[in-house]
Amino acid sequence: MxxxxxxxxxxxxxxxxxxxxxxxxxxxxxxxxxxxxxxxxxxxxxxxxxxxxxxxxxxxxxxxxxxxxxxxxxxxxxxxxxxxxxxxxxxxxxxxxxxxxxxxxxxxxxxxxxxxxxxxxxxxxxxxxxxxxxxxxxxxxxxxxxxxxxxxxxxxxxxxxxxxxxxxxxxxxxxxPDPGIVRKYYKFRDEKFADRGPYRLQPLATTSMDDRPNLRYPIVLRNGEEIWPEKQWQWSRERSHRALTDGDLVISSRKGKKVVSYKQYLRDERGEERQxxxxxxxxxxxxxxxxxxxxxxxxxxxxxxxxxxxxxxxxxxxxxxxxxxxxxxxxxxxxxxxxxxxxxxxxxxxxxxxxxxxxxxxxxxxxxxxxxxxxxxxxxxxxxxxxxxxxxxxxPVFDAEGRIQRDIRFPVLAAHLWFSETDRAWNGADGSPFLGLHDGRAYGLLYNGILGDKRPGSGNVLTRATLGAIREKVAQAHPGFVRDNPDYLLTIYAEQSRLTPSTLEQAGITFKQTPYDVKVRM
Ligand SMILES: C[S@@+](CC[C@H](N)C(=O)[O-])C[C@H]1O[C@@H](n2cnc3c(N)ncnc32)[C@H](O)[C@@H]1O
Missing domain, CATH: 3.40.50.150 (Vaccinia Virus protein VP39)
Structure with missing residues (x-):
């Protein structure tokens, strides 16, 4: 190109x-x-x-x-x-x-x-x-x-x-609708359909559509009088009949000829304005x-x-x-x-x-x-x-070496990790170590003592207990997914892991260490 x-x-x-x-x-x-x-x-x-x-x-x-x-x-x-x-x-x-x-x-x-x-x-x-x-x-x-x-x-x-x-x-x-058009043409009001706002009158007869013999029929008034279109009507016989019975057709005289118009309301049947x-x-x-x-x-x-x-x-x-x-x-x-x-x-x-x-x-x-x-x-x-x-x-969220700044709050780091992993905006809940599910993989973050334990080397460390807490959150948020995929993949960011590499592998967990594995997305 x-x-x-x-x-x-x-x-x-x-x-x-x-x-x-x-x-x-x-x-x-x-x-x-x-x-x-x-x-x-x-x-x-x-x-x-x-x-x-x-x-x-x-x-x-x-x-x-x-x-x-x-x-x-x-x-x-x-x-x-x-x-x-x-x-x-x-x-x-x-x-x-x-x-x-x-x-x-x-x-x-x-x-x-x-x-x-x-x-x-x-x-x-x-x-x-x-x-x-x-x-x-x-x-x-x-x-x-x-x-x-x-x-x-x-x-x-x-x-x-x-x-x-x-x-x-x-x-x-x-x-x-254009307010000018509304002011100029939608001049009538109907008690019956007050909620549909004002209406304008539109001719029911048309000369511009293709010739359709089934649209050429008489509209029969209550006194038996029949009105025929010059060429044809726009609507089917049934629809016109229903409109006549419902009071939605207006009959007027122009140059000695009867003219049939229908009421076009500003709002349609669902109450939405014509656009x-x-x-x-x-x-x-x-x-x-x-x-x-x-x-x-x-x-x-x-x-x-x-x-x-x-x-x-x-x-x-x-x-x-x-x-x-x-x-x-x-x-x-x-x-x-x-x-x-x-x-x-x-x-x-x-x-x-x-x-x-x-x-x-x-x-x-x-x-x-x-x-x-x-x-x-x-x-x-x-x-x-x-x-x-x-x-x-x-x-900046990350220093010149790409490390997270010390006092970054949990939701800010969560959003950055989520974005770098998924390319999507994070709109998960603050206060949970489970960040979300993307392409069949769950993401977790242990940071700032998110589970209530802020002791150094404790609440931000991946252990059986903290893993259990993350899994519980995943199950609460996506019960159907967990039921159908009991061995789902999980990426967890934390300060340290106390689980052995083989346990991690068996459990389908990718462990990433904060701050070292936190990559700034370019
Ligand atoms: C044409 S004016 C916009 C007027 C606006 N549509 C209004 O109705 O008031 C352009 C604005 O862009 C701002 N601007 C220019 N470069 C910018 C930048 N790099 N970052 C943020 N604002 C910028 C200018 O200060 C200026 O206020």
């Missing part, structure tokens, strides 16, 4: 694996609202922050939206946007690699970009995500018009490149809206330079995520993606290296928790609630 070359390419290809895994340290004074809302704001360089997230979130993120610096040669008030072209590519490559690892199998990544780098970015993303996973490049119409001073043309759009992690697993996309497909030109959410939203949040003096309008981000999240899904933006700017995800009931992770993580993102998200009414709040009925934790990057 043809690839893009730039000066430091070879080095940049290794950059993501060279970045150390760092701890994330919470700054409690900046966290807000309900601490268990599972929303995370990180201040720091996203290369290190994304790496720190991997053991906990690899393969978990449903939608990534990023709006990286476009390399427009400008110095904005809050960040610089003037990197030498190769440096921009060098900056993007390792970050895209890590973002890909964080994406769920059925997830997607959307990247805002403009003419300065869009074509190079497409080639980079082809290589990182695979050409076959390219979904489309959306045109975002960013302004209504204007540009009287433009020399050659009036630039009205930017692009949003969209790749899936795996096209074969990417689900269909839908959007709720539409996203179009490749995104309109109606302009830069001006973003600036106005920022001004309302931070005042004229403090507004952020060119934040994205909330409507644009909600369009993307609406099409690609459901309630509770995890959304990530690693170039968070003034916090738009986090604010939108929060209001839409999605979990979110935001990363921003600038001081505006504190001066803009934190106050904005505090306002969101309090129920601020701007942006998409009205359209999603946002009332406030939830919370987030604020983190900064801490020291």
């Amino acid at each position: 043809p690839t893009l070359h730039w000066l430091t390419r070879e080095e940049d290809l290794r950059a993501a694996s060279r970045v150390p895994f760092r701890l994330l340290e919470e700054a409690r004074d900046l966290s807000a609202g309900e601490p268990d809302s599972e929303n995370i704001l990180i201040q720091g360089d996203n290369l290190e922050a994304l790496k720190a997230l991997l053991p906990f979130y690899a393969g978990q993120v449903k939608c990534i939206y990023i709006d990286p610096p476009y390399n427009t040669r400008s110095a904005f008030e809050h960040y610089d946007d003037n990197l030498e072209h190769s440096k921009w590519l060098a900056m993007m490559w390792p970050r895209l690699e890590l973002l890909r690892e964080l994406l769920a199998e059925d997830g997607s990544i959307w990247v805002s970009i403009d003419d300065n780098e869009v074509h190079y970015l497409k080639v980079l993303m082809d290589e990182v995500f695979g050409r076959s996973n390219f979904l489309t490049s959306f045109i975002w119409k960013k302004s209504y018009g204007g540009g009287a001073k433009a020399k050659w043309f009036v630039g009205l759009h930017e692009e949003v490149l969209c790749f899936t992690k795996d096209m074969s697993k990417f689900p269909e996309m839908f959007l709720p 539409r497909k996203p179009q490749t030109i995104i309109e109606g959410h302009y830069t001006q809206h973003g600036t106005y939203e920022s001004m309302r949040l931070f005042g004229l003096q403090n507004k952020f330079s060119f934040p994205k309008p909330e409507g644009l981000v909600s369009y993307i999240l609406e099409a690609t995520t459901k309630l509770g899904d995890l959304v990530l933006d690693s170039f968070l700017g003034s916090g738009t993606t986090a604010a939108v995800a929060h209001k839409m009931g999605r979990r979110w992770i935001g990363v921003e290296m600038g001081e505006h993580a504190v001066t803009h993102c934190v106050p904005r998200l505090n306002k969101v928790i309090e129920g601020e009414p701007g942006g998409i709040s009205k359209s999603v009925g946002w009332q406030g609630g939830g919370g987030f934790r604020f983190y900064r990057l801490g020291p």
Whole structure:
């Protein structure tokens, strides 16, 4: 496959694996609202922050939206946007690699970009995500018009490149009905189906479908009057009859002829709103809206330079995520993606290296928790609630020789070991030496006296007793698996083993010694 070359390419290809895994340290004074809302704001360089997230979130993120610096040669008030072209590519490559690892199998990544780098970015993303996973490049119409001073043309759009992690697993996309269409056409209400919201009238007759003689029949009214279609009806005789009896057909007169319409409700029988497909030109959410939203949040003096309008981000999240899904933006700017995800009931992770993580993102998200009414709040009925934790990057998890730092907590080491063994995020329970089951093998960790015995050379040592305790946890968590595979394989990390090599072999146990056998995954 043809690839893009730039000066430091070879080095940049290794950059993501060279970045150390760092701890994330919470700054409690900046966290807000309900601490268990599972929303995370990180201040720091996203290369290190994304790496720190991997053991906990690899393969978990449903939608990534990023709006990286476009390399427009400008110095904005809050960040610089003037990197030498190769440096921009060098900056993007390792970050895209890590973002890909964080994406769920059925997830997607959307990247805002403009003419300065869009074509190079497409080639980079082809290589990182695979050409076959390219979904489309959306045109975002960013302004209504204007540009009287433009020399050659009036630039009205930017692009949003969209790749899936795996096209074969990417689900269909839908959007709720367009509010403009709802206002204009869904004007009627029916007492009988109040829970299905308003309805519009649609003609039952059609002239555009193939000729189907069985769809040509009379609709017989209660007084015996027969109404025939010009060509044919859209529905079968039985369906039309049922709709007529149920009061779902409306008969009116047009130019002296009887016309039959059916009621199309805003919500279907299951109470779900009728949906539409996203179009490749995104309109109606302009830069001006973003600036106005920022001004309302931070005042004229403090507004952020060119934040994205909330409507644009909600369009993307609406099409690609459901309630509770995890959304990530690693170039968070003034916090738009986090604010939108929060209001839409999605979990979110935001990363921003600038001081505006504190001066803009934190106050904005505090306002969101309090129920601020701007942006998409009205359209999603946002009332406030939830919370987030604020983190900064801490020291590396492993020292220069690859040894675990002394004071690493159990869940952090557990997540790293699990990730290095399985390539997956760890979401096991803190407080148990059994980390999880993967590909028919169970994993255990004896560390920090997890079984309640912190004496040196005791609770962190593999003995018959500690092995029994781990096996008991495996059986509790997966009784069916243990019943069907009584001789299952087990990898155990511990300080020492008192079991002989032949006992270990007979019991199907791979013993790995902490800290020596703990390998940092590159
Ligand atoms: C175009 S702005 C994003 C604006 C955002 N979409 C909004 O609506 O406010 C890009 C942001 O990426 C941040 N950024 C650039 N490089 C970064 C890095 N390596 N790590 C974290 N943030 C970075 C900049 O500080 C800037 O705030």
